[in-house]
Amino acid sequence: MTATKAPTEPPAQRTVRRPGDRIFAGAARGSGIFILLVLAGVAAFLISEAIPALTAASSEIPDGKGLGPYIGPLVLGTLLGAVIALLVATPLAVGIALFITYYAPRRIAATMGYVIDLLAAIPSVVYGFWGLAVLAPKLVPFHAWAADHLGFLPFFAGPASASGRTMLTVGIVLGVMILPIISAISREVFSQAPALHREAALALGATRWEMIKMAVLPYGKSGVIAGSMLGLGRALGETMAVAIILSGGAGATVNLISNSNPSTIASNIALRFPEATGIGVNTLIASGLALFLITLAVNMLARWIVNRRADFSGAN
Amino acid sequence: MAKRIDVSDLDIYYGNFKAVEGVNISIEPRSITALIGPSGCGKSTFLRSLNRMHEVIPGARVEGKVVIDGQDLYGAGVDPVDVRRQIGMVFQRPNPFPTMSIYDNVVAGVRLNSTKMKKSAMDDLVERSLKGANLWNEVKDRLNRPGSGLSGGQQQRLCIARAIAVEPEVLLMDEPCSALDPISTLAIEDLMTELKERFTIVIVTHNMQQAARVSTSTGFFNLNGVGQPGRLIEFNPTEKIFSNPEEKATEDYISGRFG
Ligand SMILES: Nc1ncnc2c1ncn2[C@@H]1O[C@H](COP(=O)(O)OP(=O)(O)OP(=O)(O)O)[C@@H](O)[C@H]1O
Ligand SMILES: [Mg+2]
Numbered sequence: 001m002t003a004t005k006a007p008t009e010p011p012a013q014r015t016v017r018r019p020g021d022r023i024f025a026g027a028a029r030g031s032g033i034f035i036l037l038v039l040a041g042v043a044a045f046l047i048s049e050a051i052p053a054l055t056a057a058s059s060e061i062p063d064g065k066g067l068g069p070y071i072g073p074l075v076l077g078t079l080l081g082a083v084i085a086l087l088v089a090t091p092l093a094v095g096i097a098l099f100i101t102y103y104a105p106r107r108i109a110a111t112m113g114y115v116i117d118l119l120a121a122i123p124s125v126v127y128g129f130w131g132l133a134v135l136a137p138k139l140v141p142f143h144a145w146a147a148d149h150l151g152f153l154p155f156f157a158g159p160a161s162a163s164g165r166t167m168l169t170v171g172i173v174l175g176v177m178i179l180p181i182i183s184a185i186s187r188e189v190f191s192q193a194p195a196l197h198r199e200a201a202l203a204l205g206a207t208r209w210e211m212i213k214m215a216v217l218p219y220g221k222s223g224v225i226a227g228s229m230l231g232l233g234r235a236l237g238e239t240m241a242v243a244i245i246l247s248g249g250a251g252a253t254v255n256l257i258s259n260s261n262p263s264t265i266a267s268n269i270a271l272r273f274p275e276a277t278g279i280g281v282n283t284l285i286a287s288g289l290a291l292f293l294i295t296l297a298v299n300m301l302a303r304w305i306v307n308r309r310a311d312f313s314g315a316n
Numbered sequence: 317m318a319k320r321i322d323v324s325d326l327d328i329y330y331g332n333f334k335a336v337e338g339v340n341i342s343i344e345p346r347s348i349t350a351l352i353g354p355s356g357c358g359k360s361t362f363l364r365s366l367n368r369m370h371e372v373i374p375g376a377r378v379e380g381k382v383v384i385d386g387q388d389l390y391g392a393g394v395d396p397v398d399v400r401r402q403i404g405m406v407f408q409r410p411n412p413f414p415t416m417s418i419y420d421n422v423v424a425g426v427r428l429n430s431t432k433m434k435k436s437a438m439d440d441l442v443e444r445s446l447k448g449a450n451l452w453n454e455v456k457d458r459l460n461r462p463g464s465g466l467s468g469g470q471q472q473r474l475c476i477a478r479a480i481a482v483e484p485e486v487l488l489m490d491e492p493c494s495a496l497d498p499i500s501t502l503a504i505e506d507l508m509t510e511l512k513e514r515f516t517i518v519i520v521t522h523n524m525q526q527a528a529r530v531s532t533s534t535g536f537f538n539l540n541g542v543g544q545p546g547r548l549i550e551f552n553p554t555e556k557i558f559s560n561p562e563e564k565a566t567e568d569y570i571s572g573r574f575g
Contacts, residue, residue: 200411204425205401218415
């Protein structure tokens with residue numbers, strides 16, 4: 001909406017390209033091509049190595065039941081953990097970001113920002129051990145409570161785990177892990193909500209929360225979605241934390257609180273790869289391809305959501 | 317429902333910087349008051365202190381009294397949110413909510429007031445407000461399109477529609493026509509003359525002809541030098557200001573012998 005200055009020079013007949021411009025354009029184009037090549041290389045590797053598993057007889061696949069039954073529970077486990085993480089982290093992250101940008105006194109806001117960023121610097125092994133040693137035992141009573149009171153939902157069918165090493169615990173740990181990513185990006189977009197529109201809301205007699213609803217959240221929505229998808233990507237691919245907490249390996253179940261849980265693709269690859277041979281390796285790589293496709297689909301979905309109401313986004 | 321505004325000994329600060337000093341002014345109901353003066357003399361600052369929008373800026377504060385029909389706006393226990401619901405504001409740069417449709421923009425303030433309204437009553441209100449802002453004919457077929465898709469002049473009239481939809485008692489306008497072409501400007505001036513029947517209007521303008529055309533009274537702000545606070549130099553009926561001002565500084569300014 002800022003008035004752009006009209007070009008002062010008349011359009012040149014023959015465009016003169018300056019060397020700096022040419023070098024920069026070349027470097028930018030080079031980087032673009034490079035990233036495409038890397039991506040194509042990874043995809044080609046995944047596909048070519050997965051083909052033997054895709055064409056093999058079911059009896060050759062580890063566990064002997066075929067590729068679908070092998071990968072299916074892993075996909076389910078991956079999605080379950082990541083979705084729980086997202087459900088836990090997104091509302092919390094948005095709340096934190098709003099608090100930091102619009103409620104907290106400036107000094108507290110800055111400190112909180114650093115603390116949240118610190119969360120992102122903790123290696124995932126540490127999260128894994130924290131989940132195993134601290135969070136899992138603490139969540140045992142909640143597991144029992146959920147089995148008693150929410151047992152009618154398939155997610156809480158029970159029997160409640162006595163160790164707390166469940167999909168629910170994993171999801172919560174993953175949620176804490178992706179919290180800083182989502183809140184950092186949300187904070188960034190919230191703080192850029194134009195003063196023009198914030199003042200418009202306030203001048204109409206909006207309270208601070210109403211101002212946020214009218215002028216900040218709509219503006220920041222696509223940023224929050226983008227942040228969530230980044231977080232989701234991390235949760236989908238997280239290996240160590242899941243491998244440490246979850247005993248995994250059970251079949252497909254959406255029961256989140258029992259001792260038998262499906263593993264996730266990434267942690268299954270990490271645990272099995274060292275001993276895998278022959279077609280077993282190809283099977284693991286095929287599961288990796290599945291993870292690649294899931295992540296791709298998630299990103300495309302996010303992009304679609306962000307673009308859907310582009311003309312209402314405030315970008316024009 | 318227009319109301320009178322009495323300001324006494326008003327000092328306005330940004331942190332430690334005193335931007336405006338010692339304003340005393342009485343604004344009659346159902347009148348248009350124009351505020352003129354050189355850039356940086358505190359016109360916008362003063363205007364924003366009338367609906368407590370000034371304090372939205374961190375560190376900004378006000379000393380003195382602003383009384384609207386007997387109620388001190390800065391009295392203890394007065395909620396700025398209530399003040400702003402009674403005193404509407406139109407900004408220099410049009411600022412319709414880009415994520416809302418034209419329709420939703422018009423009723424944004426009404427929705428805040430949380431009175432549940434029937435769809436038909438809401439439709440009527442939108443039509444009435446847009447007609448009041450001289451915009452209805454241009455947008456009646458695209459009420460569900462985003463407000464940001466309108467031209468600058470249309471956006472400004474949309475903001476006026478949004479402000480008058482809540483039936484405020486006072487309407488503050490900060491250079492509402494500075495980004496508009498002469499035709500939209502005239503449309504908004506006509507609109508102000510109509511709105512004067514119902515509201516008390518205070519308008520900041522750099523356009524002398526505009527002040528002379530629309531206002532009943534005019535206040536001239538000036539400042540003695542950079543870093544000094546701005547002051548209200550003269551406040552008189554517009555005719556007097558433009559024909560026979562009391563102060564030499566006023567005369568110099570309106571006749572272009574400023575600075
Ligand atoms: N957000 C702010 N923080 C600090 N100082 C400010 C702020 N806004 C305005 N000022 C200062 O207050 C003084 C008055 O500014 P104001 O915007 O009220 O002037 P104005 O009369 O509206 O000028 P213009 O005609 O250019 O709009 C100026 O010295 C300005 O630098
Ligand atoms: Mg101004």
